[in-house]
Amino acid sequence: MNEIDSLEMAVIDRNAEYWGVEPWELMEEAGRKVASEIESNRSVTLFCGKGNNGGDGFVAARYLFEKECDVKVVLVGKERSIGTDVARDNWLKLKNLDVTLIEGPRKEFYNDLEITSDVVVDAILGVGIKGRLREPVKSAVQAINRAKKSRIVSVDVPTGIDPDTGKGYGVKSDTTITFHKKKKGLNKAKLVDIGIPDKAETHVGPGDLFFLPKRKENSHKGENGRLMVIGGEEYTGAPALSALAALRSGCDLPVIYTKGNKDTISGFSPNLIVRDIKSFDSDKIYKSSSKFDAALIGPGLGRNSESMEEIRRLIDKLDIKKVLDADALHACKKTKTLLRKSIITPHSGEFESLFGKKPSKQLIKEFADQYNCIILKKGKNDIISNGDTIKINESGNAGMTVGGTGDILAGVVSSLVARKDYDFRLTAAASFIVGKAGDQIKKDLGVDGIIATDLLKEIPKVRAEQV
């Protein structure tokens, strides 16, 4: 991935923190790198906003002071409205130095301003910009653009420009120093490394939960996902666990379709809706599918040969989003083209049985590409690929090798996909959520004796705590 959008950058920043690099460390490095672009002994005016882009500017001011520059900092906004602790700390540090600080001037200040310094640093807005420029930022940008004799250096993104499109009225900078990855809309920016760890991108983390579907305040029943769960002919607990996990990850209506075991499955919980069917490729399932967003096929299905045949026909026919788990994967063994446009969740044994090779990162990616599907390979570390990108999930623990945890994971994946898109990032987020839920339980129970139903109530908590 060579270019990045602002959401992706927010994900990486959050994951960097999760993997142990604090926001203040990144900001310190960002500001230091900006200062290193500017020569010593210059006069420099820094325009700094109230967000973290402004924070980078405060740090740069400190380093420029050390380089014996004549430093003036204009805080575009009031001190009390500085948005983050880390930016505020860096603002306060400037008060101990012999630099000129101008806090929160009114719009008129910028209208009359004539900038004469050698260098102007634009640290007003970065990737956090939303919509068109508001005052006093707009007037500050106009003042900067009038400074024809100064060298204008923008921090991360020229203020006013949408980093995803390169459009908008903004600072006309001579140099833009952008951090970590090229922003989609900025072609000429100079890229610098600020110490974001590789794991922030190669591994799933809490930042990936930014992609999760959001429940509307005024949403009505069914709007947050309708999911068919198809299975339960041999093991009755499995589809129940999947459906309950789907409910716990915000899906409004999971409905179980099963052959012969309706009463047993219904008896597990009053939260379950269960329908009896005569055959898995019955007209009843197919006709009903148009009312659903996604189908999870496989939990507790078993391998009855008649059912395997029906399941193959069903997978072929269904044109809603599909998640295939357990024996639904067995059903596709001889006709792997059935995997097309589905999400599959095999463990190592199922992967090997399906593809005839032991899983490796490279093979997972290759098969996902070849069969045009998303693979979530379960294991000590889950590996997720859409054939293009690979993500690794390290959450989870050895206590989760018990039966039923896979059904829960399939339920969470299906719920997120039903609520939003057929999406690699949601699949990866599901893997992270379920592992974290298991890690939370381990804190109470230790590693021995965790059971699948323990995970259910932890699932919403993971989301609530991480985002």
Ligand SMILES: NC(=O)C1=CN([C@@H]2O[C@H](COP(=O)(O)OP(=O)(O)OC[C@H]3O[C@@H](n4cnc5c(N)ncnc54)[C@H](O)[C@@H]3O)[C@@H](O)[C@H]2O)[C@@H](O)CC1
């Ligand atoms: N871990 C991190 O989050 C890091 C962030 N960094 C810097 O932080 C920036 C992102 O920080 P933030 O997310 O705080 O966002 P920004 O600092 O880019 O912008 C947020 C501020 O802009 C204001 N704003 C947004 N749209 C506006 C508009 N149209 N008109 C007027 N004001 C507007 C908001 O009210 C808020 O005060 C990056 O571009 C980068 O410079 C770096 O420090 C590196 C680490």
Ligand SMILES: [K+]
């Ligand atoms: K900027």
